[in-house]
Amino acid sequence: MSDLRVRNPGWAGNTGEFDLTEEQVRGDDFVGTRPVEGGHPAATPSYAYMRAERDPEAPLFEGPYAERFEKLLTRYPEKRAALLPTLALAQEVRGHVSPETMARVAELLDLPDAYVRGVTSFYTMYNKREVGRFLIQVCTNISCNLCGADDVLEAFLSTTDTELGEISKDGDFTVVEAECLAACGFPTCVQINSRYYENVTPADVPNILDRLKERGE
Amino acid sequence: MAYPYTSDHEVRVLSEHFGDPSARTLEGARRNGRYETLKKAFEMGPDAVIDVVKDSGLRGRGGAGFPTGLKWSFMPKDDGKPHYLLCNADESEPGTFKDRELIRWDPHQLIEGCLIGAYAIRAQHVYIYCRGEFFEASAVLGRAVEEAYEAGLIGKDIMGSGVDIDVTVHIGAGAYICGEETGLMNSLEGRRGQPRVKPPFPAAVGAFGQPTTINNVETLSAVPHIVKNGADWYRQWGTEKSPGTKLFCVSGHVNRPGNYELPLGFPLRTLIDEVCGGIRDGNALKAVIPGGSSVPIMNAEEVARCDLDYEGVVACGSMLGCASVIVMDETTDIVKQVRRMAYFYAHESCGQCTPCREGTTWVTRILQRIEDGRGTEEDLDTLVEVTDQMTGTTICVLSDSVAAPVQSSITKFRDEYLALIRRGERVGAA
Numbered sequence: 178m179s180d181l182r183v184r185n186p187g188w189a190g191n192t193g194e195f196d197l198t199e200e201q202v203r204g205d206d207f208v209g210t211r212p213v214e215g216g217h218p219a220a221t222p223s224y225a226y227m228r229a230e231r232d233p234e235a236p237l238f239e240g241p242y243a244e245r246f247e248k249l250l251t252r253y254p255e256k257r258a259a260l261l262p263t264l265a266l267a268q269e270v271r272g273h274v275s276p277e278t279m280a281r282v283a284e285l286l287d288l289p290d291a292y293v294r295g296v297t298s299f300y301t302m303y304n305k306r307e308v309g310r311f312l313i314q315v316c317t318n319i320s321c322n323l324c325g326a327d328d329v330l331e332a333f334l335s336t337t338d339t340e341l342g343e344i345s346k347d348g349d350f351t352v353v354e355a356e357c358l359a360a361c362g363f364p365t366c367v368q369i370n371s372r373y374y375e376n377v378t379p380a381d382v383p384n385i386l387d388r389l390k391e392r393g394e
Numbered sequence: 395m396a397y398p399y400t401s402d403h404e405v406r407v408l409s410e411h412f413g414d415p416s417a418r419t420l421e422g423a424r425r426n427g428r429y430e431t432l433k434k435a436f437e438m439g440p441d442a443v444i445d446v447v448k449d450s451g452l453r454g455r456g457g458a459g460f461p462t463g464l465k466w467s468f469m470p471k472d473d474g475k476p477h478y479l480l481c482n483a484d485e486s487e488p489g490t491f492k493d494r495e496l497i498r499w500d501p502h503q504l505i506e507g508c509l510i511g512a513y514a515i516r517a518q519h520v521y522i523y524c525r526g527e528f529f530e531a532s533a534v535l536g537r538a539v540e541e542a543y544e545a546g547l548i549g550k551d552i553m554g555s556g557v558d559i560d561v562t563v564h565i566g567a568g569a570y571i572c573g574e575e576t577g578l579m580n581s582l583e584g585r586r587g588q589p590r591v592k593p594p595f596p597a598a599v600g601a602f603g604q605p606t607t608i609n610n611v612e613t614l615s616a617v618p619h620i621v622k623n624g625a626d627w628y629r630q631w632g633t634e635k636s637p638g639t640k641l642f643c644v645s646g647h648v649n650r651p652g653n654y655e656l657p658l659g660f661p662l663r664t665l666i667d668e669v670c671g672g673i674r675d676g677n678a679l680k681a682v683i684p685g686g687s688s689v690p691i692m693n694a695e696e697v698a699r700c701d702l703d704y705e706g707v708v709a710c711g712s713m714l715g716c717a718s719v720i721v722m723d724e725t726t727d728i729v730k731q732v733r734r735m736a737y738f739y740a741h742e743s744c745g746q747c748t749p750c751r752e753g754t755t756w757v758t759r760i761l762q763r764i765e766d767g768r769g770t771e772e773d774l775d776t777l778v779e780v781t782d783q784m785t786g787t788t789i790c791v792l793s794d795s796v797a798a799p800v801q802s803s804i805t806k807f808r809d810e811y812l813a814l815i816r817r818g819e820r821v822g823a824a
Contacts, residue, residue, distance in 0.1 A: 201415040204498065204534040216536065217543055223536030223563040226529060252562045254476070254602050260584035261567055265526070286584075299586040299744075302526045302568035318488045319687055320645035320720055322734055356570065356738055357488040358527055361645035361718070362652045371529035 203372070215245035218252055222262035227370040229310040229394055231272035237281045242270055246285070256286050260296060264303055273304035301356075309344045309351035311389050313337075314368040317354050320361035325378070329365040330354060332379035336386055349390065370394075397499075399650040401669040405631055405639045408615050409655045412499045418534060420541040423502035429547055431622040435510045436555040438621075443514040447617060449625035451637040456482055456573075456610030457686065457716045459636075459704045462617075468597035469515040470605050477517040478606040480582065481508055481614055483524040483531075484566055484573040487686035488738060489718030492641040492653055493611040497524070497531040500615070501538035505561060507614035509548065510621055512559045515607050519560045523578055526567040536563045570742035574790045575608040577744065588744045589790035610716075612641060632658035636703035636714075646721035647674045659703040666697075666721055677723035681807070685715020687735045688795035690802035691728075711802070727821045728807045729814055732799050733761035739796040750793035753784040757800060769815045774804055 200208045215221035224245065238246045246266060249259045263286060267278050274282075274297055283293040297303050304312070315321075315330040330352070334341065337350040344351050360366035363375035367385075374385060397413025400406075410426075411417035417426055435443050448463025469477060481504070485493035497504060508520045524532040539561050542548045548561045564582055571577045572587035579601045581587035600606020616638065620628045629637045636658040642665060645651045649671035656665065662684065666673065673679055679694045684702065690712045692700065700710040707714040722731070740754035760777055763769050781797035788794075804811060813819040 197413075197415065203530045204415075204418065204537070206537045207530050207533040211533070217540040219543055219548070219560065219562050220536030220539050222565045223524065223532040223539075225526070225532075225565055252560075255583065257584035258582060258602075261581065262565060265565060265567065296584065296586055300526075300567035300569050302566075317734070318738055319683075319731055319735055320489055322731065323646045323720070323722060323726065355527075356741060357486055357490075359485045359491045359494050359525070361489050361491045361720070362643060363491075364645065364651075368527060373530065 207371075212241075213245065214241035215248050218248040221245055221248040221252070222265070225262065225265040226269055227312065228269060228272075229370060231270060233271045233273070233275070233307065235270045237267055237270065237278065237285070242266065257288060260286055260288065260293065261300075264293075264297060264300075268303060273307050275305075307344065310349050311351070311369055313350060313352045314355035314358070315352065316356070316358045316360070316364075316366045316368075318357040318361075320357070321364040321366055324364035326365040328379050329367065329377055329382065332382040333367075333386075336382050350386070399652045399654075399671075401654055403660070403664070403669050404655050405657055406655050407619055407639050408496065408500075408503070408612065409641060409653060410500075411503075412495055412653070414499070417500050418498070418502075418538065420502065420538070420545060423500070423538075427622075428502040428506050428618070431618040432506050432509050432513075432547070433553055433555075435513055435621050436553070436557060440514045440516060443510060443621060446621055446625050447514070450620045450628040451625070451632075451635070452613065452616055452620060452628065453636060453704065454610055455612035455616070455640065455716065457487065457688075459714065462609065462613055465597075465607060465609075466511070466515050468595070469607055470597070471516065473605070476519070476602075476604050477512075477515055478601045478604055479508060479512040479515060479517040479520045480575075480578060480601060480606060480608040481520060481522040481611060482573060482575065482578055482608055483522055483528070483535075483611045484578060485528075485611070486525055486570045486573055487688060487716055487718060488735065489643060489645055489683065489686045489720045490716045491643050491645070491718075492716070494528060494531050495653055496611050496615050496641075497528070498534045501535045502542070503615050503618065504535070504611055505538060505542055505548070507617040508561060509552070509559055510617050511607070511609060511614055513557055515605075517607070518558060519562065521562050521564045521582055521601070523564050523566060523572070523582060525572070526565050528565075532563055532565055539563055569744075570738075571744045571790070571792060574792070577790065578608060579606065586744070588746045591789055633703045633705070635705055640702075640717050642702065643716075643718045644670050644721065645718070647677065647723040647726070648672065648721050649674055656702070659701050659706060662697050662700040662702050662719070665702065665719065670721075673721065673723050675723075677725060679721070680724045680726050681722045681728065683712075683720040683722075683799070684717070685713050686718040687720070687738065688791070688798055689713040689715045690798045691732075691806060692802075693806045713798075725821065728803055728810050729761065729765050729820075732803045733758065733765050735799050736761050736796055739792060743792060747788035747793065749784045749787045753780055753793060754796050756780060757784075757796060761800075764811065764815060767814065767818050769811075771812070771815055773815070774808070774811055777801075778804060 416422035576590035
């Protein structure tokens with residue numbers, strides 16, 4: 178990973194005295210290929226992932242995703258409790274949770290449609306509208322804000338030429354403001370799809386965007 | 395020098411293996427002695443485990459500081475019902491970043507703690523509720539749980555003891571309020587994460603209507619060390635009422651921000667000046683929030699005399715919370731930062747109780763007005779009055795949490811508000 182032009186991606190620290198690869202920092206299993214069917218049922222919810230490639234029309238669920246959904250159901254005494262991981266799974270497949278998606282999830286879990294809508298709209302991580310291939314969430318809460326998060330947000334917006342929440346013309350980027358991402362010691366923290374980027378400065382922004390385009394992830 | 399900064403003042407018990415990727419695997423964890431204490435706990439029996447944790451004086455690390463052993467002892471015995479242990483990994487208090495590090499660098503330490511805790515409270519199932527943004531951390535934790543299942547350390551008849559405990563990693567979806575224990579239970583059950591009215595308390599009616607205990611990641615991670623080494627060993631650090639070590643998350647304007655594991659009772663000024671290498675650019679200190687954004691702001695005079703244990707911080711007009719120390723230097727625009735915190739609470743209010751739903755929004759609007767230079771001196775009185783009515787009038791303490799920074803900043807930094815209102819002067823403005 179020495180070819181990276183981004184400083185310490187994912188690395189919680191900025192002393193530059195470490196010789197760890199991105200895999201070692203984020204975890205091999207996270208960076209490597211992860212089984213879509215969800216591994217051991219105990220860990221199945223933790224296999225949620227935000228992919229750049231997705232299909233808003235994909236059926237819910239089939240193939241390995243159906244297997245993963247079945248595994249989710251085995252871990253709770255009530256079917257309803259699988260709602261959050263199921264919505265996350267639906268979003269992984271389709272990229273956002275539309276009213277049709279909510280209706281389908283309601284059907285799968287024997288819940289009222291309105292109930293599922295109520296729950297989905299409560300949580301910020303379910304995209305109620307389509308977003309770009311890369312959802313860029315910049316933390317602007319106090320610790321990051323003290324260290325210049327507003328400038329980082331501005332740099333992402335101007336470099337992608339978008340307004341907050343808008344999809345860029347090429348369909349690649351949506352930039353939003355995030356509440357505290359629990360990486361306050363390593364400001365500014367930016368979450369892009371499933372990954373954290375820490376110690377991000379405005380100067381890093383073009384490199385990060387180029388890297389996303391190049392690697393497709 | 396290891397992860398990312400360390401200090402000679404540190405006592406690294408929980409954070410010993412931060413920055414070492416091999417500690418994450420089961421093989422590495424075994425080499426570090428993980429799961430040996432679990433066996434010892436099974437030999438001791440559940441009541442003896444609760445006793446040692448009680449004697450150690452371990453207090454909940456999620457913010458409230460409630461004694462862990464006492465909490466466990468509230469769980470009913472031989473009631474024939476399923477019991478649940480919930481591990482709260484919904485870390486989202488602004489300024490706090492310890493649980494993510496505990497999970498991603500030493501997941502087996504947490505799993506062992508969960509198993510010991512579950513055994514003590516006679517729970518058959520542990521749910522580790524990770525916040526949804528923790529894709530990386532929960533993937534590491536999920537892999538560790540899988541490894542532990544494969545090795546027979548979780549599941550049926552653990553290590554031939556006859557004890558059955560399941561562990562499931564659950565994920566949230568981005569709601570600060572799910573870190574409140576009853577909100578967390580609702581969220582786990584597939585509902586909106588709105589806190590519940592207490593009583594009934596979780597030990598009587600908790601997750602899925604059954605007796606439940608909720609503990610923070612750091613609390614459970616400390617349990618194996620206490621059970622292994624005994625209560626007296628743990629009490630060698632800290633104070634009589636706040637024993638042990640604690641991870642301090644330092645962020646903001648210091649030269650070396652990061653997680654530092656220190657004995658409770660550590661002087662705050664030494665933490666900033668020595669452990670964290672002082673304030674950036676040699677600037678003067680203006681204010682510190684010692685326990686995450688939900689606690690009152692301290693001024694430099696209070697910081698100078700503050701010792702970081704639960705009682706010591708209260709004596710200096712604030713609270714230790716989850717020991718998330720946010721340091722602000724003289725260039726900080728207090729009005730802007732308080733407005734940003736208020737906005738956070740307005741965004742995260744679950745909307746259940748009127749004082750909170752309306753109050754957080756109106757407080758944010760008034761602060762924004764002041765920040766934009768359109769405020770009046772009466773606005774300050776209005777802020778105090780509104781936040782007074784938001785304190786103690788709601789189901790959970792999110793509403794009280796917005797009152798803390800607003801009221802304390804108006805009291806301690808009134809001049810700064812007035813300079814902005816009267817003369818349009820802003821700190822840090824070019």
